Every structure is written in C-alpha cells, then in structure tokens.
Amino acid sequence: ALEGVDTGYADQSGLVVEMTPERATYPSDERVGQFWDGAVRSIAALPSVGAVGQVDPLPLNHTTLSVRWADPANEPPDPGGWPRATRSTVDTGYFESMGVPLLSGRPFDRTDGSDTPPRVVLSRSMAAVAFPAQDVRGAVGRSLALRLGTERILATVVGVVEDAAHDGIASDAREHVYLSQTQFGTRSRFLTVRAASGDPESLTRSVGEALRSVDPAVAARIRPYREVVLENVYPYRFGSLLLGAFGGVGILLAALGVFALVSYSVSSRARELGVRIAVGATAGQIRRLVVREGLFLALIGGGVGIAISILLAGFARSVLYGVGPVDPVTFGGVVALFLTIAVGGSLLPAIRATQVDPVSTLRNE
Secondary structure, three states: OOOOOOOOOOOOOOEEEEEOOOOOOOOOHHHHHHHHHHHHHHHHOOOOEEEEEEEEOOOOOOOOEEEEEEOHHHOOOOHHHOOEEEEEEEOOOHHHHHOOOEEEEOOOOOOOOOOOOOEEEEEHHHHHHHOOOOOHHHHOOOEEEEEEOOEEEEEEEEEEEOOOOOOOOOOOOOOEEEEEOOOOOOOOEEEEEEEOOOOHHHHHHHHHHHHHHHOOOOOEEEEEHHHHHHHHHHHHHHHHHHHHHHHHHHHHHHHHHHHHHHHHHHHHOHHHHHHHHHOOOOHHHHHHHHHHHHHHHHHHHHHHHHHHHHHOHHHHHHHOOOOOOOOHHHHHHHHHHHHHHHHHHHHHHHHHHHOOOHHHHHHHO
16 A cells, blocks of 8 residues: 655654653653663564664654744844755664664664754755755764854764654655753653564564563554554555546547547438448448548547646645656557547447448438
8 A cells, every 4th residue: 555655764663652651650851861772772682673763753644844044154133044854863773763764874873862962964965955065974973053042053064864754644845953851851752663673563562561570561653654644645545546536527528529429420421421431431441431430539639638736736846755746658548548439439330430321311312
C-alpha cells in the first residue's frame, strides 16, 4: 500500500511508541530525561531490536513545529522577518532507527549535553538554503541563529542528513532543523523502533513488556509506523478513487455517445453505403470508413478535453500525489484509452453498415 510513497525514511515499517510521563511522578526535566533514557535502554536491550530513537513531534503525525532561523553573518534586524523551517527534537539513535542517511558530519551523541553550546543537525535542503555557497560538507561547523519563542539561540551545525517528509508526503518543503533531546528535551516524545530482522510488528509485545519494566504506570501506545504514513496517503487515495469513479462514468458515457452518434450516421447514410457496396466496396472498406469517423470524433473531443485539462490543472493539485497536473504519460494514456473506446463504440455500427442490402436500399429510395 506504501509502494511509491517517498517519505525519505528508509524504514517505514518500524514501530512507533507514544508516551507522556506524568508531571506528578516526573516533575523535573532531569527526572523526565531519566525516564526516557531508561525506556530507550530497555528496548535496545531486546535481541530483536536493531535501533531505537526518540523524536518530538513524530514526522507525518499531523503535528508540525517550526523555528525561525538566520545566518548570523547576515541576520535581519527584525526577527519577525526571519525565514521559517520545520523542526523536531531527536536523540542519538533517531536517524538510524528511521533510516535517514547521514550525508556529512555526525548525528547527535552524548557530548551534546545540556552543559554544552547548542548544536543542530540540518536536512540537505536546509543546509542548501542556509548556506548556499557551501556544499553539505561545508555546512558542518557553521553557526546558525535560531528563534525559539522569544529566545535567540546561536547553534553549531554538527551534521547534515538527507531530506525527509515532516508535514506531509506531498509537501515540497524539506527544510528542517533537528535539535538535540539532551539540550532541548520535551516531556512527550515518540520512540522509533527498528527491528534487527523480520517483521517489526512481532516486537509489539516485547516492546510493551520492556516499557512496563521501566514504569508500568505510564501508558504506551504502540503501532507500526506504516499506519502513520497511510494516514497521509488516505486523503489522496480517496480523491483518486472519487475521480476514478467519475472518470469511469465519463468513459461509459463517452462510449455510449460515440456508439449513438456513429449509429445515427450509419442509418442516415444507408443510401450512400448501399451505393458504395453496389459499385464494389468491400465489407472491410465500409468498416474502416465508419471506424475512421468514430476516431475523428474522438480526436476532436480528446483535443478539446486536453486543452481544458491543462487550463484547469491547478485545481487538481490538491488531490494528486506522485504525478504532476500536466503529466505527458497520463495524458498520453488517456488519449490512447479514448481512441480505443472510439474504436469499440464504432465497431458495432460498422458491422451493421456492411449488412446493408444495396438492392433494397436503392429500391426504397
């Protein structure tokens, strides 16, 4: 069901765990961090687990956070005019657990603590926008000014990773800033779990048991990450099914229209066809004549339809995924389909045309 869906995550079949430790039990940031570290260690200790990571918010989960940024060397005086990028807070194992390739530098590690200067990892697109004169390697080590609320933070870029979807599978905006969980930790987080081998869903029970061993009072929602991705696919799938249903009705009406029009043309030209047969026209010649007329009508209608489709292409962008509003392959396929329909709709009238009795037709005339 996810074939052809490009999210940028190599492993879309892993597990995702959603939890929120209660403030009454975990009142301080330190206690919250200890809980999450324990949860990660407990899951990572399972022999069937390949990698575990933390992230907030979860990509494609209908929640998107943004951050304003600027190059300190060319920082606009008004923070309200700074450009925006999406952001998330991740830990050391997140990129491995989600299969996001590291292009340059390093991911976060234990040295990126609360007592060290802020550090960030950028997506490829973010690095290209923030430092256009540099390649992905040149972005590492550069400084980036960030606005988190009213606070200005000067962070150092320690790595660049491949682009991945965060606010929607069809979004072209892939500028993303990753913050370190040890430096900007959040209370609610998601754990991303990749299986060492086999079906990740088989880990659901063992992952649940591992989390209960840390704190059985914290409720955990465990589900396959593919469910999250599918939630983003459904609107496009519904739109495609709806358009497909209308398209099927349109094809049926077009076939009936061609059949009716060609049938009327054949009946109104009975004398002409009778004369043609009388002077030696073969059945094959008569059939080709009638089918050519049907194809001519289809070509005219197809040309008008394509012109209207191109003019109205912008209105279809919201329900299209994986294909452009003006796609040559799609238009070519539609034209071929309607030509086939025109031939099919013309065949029966063409066969009837060859059965005209020239003697009876001429006598009636």
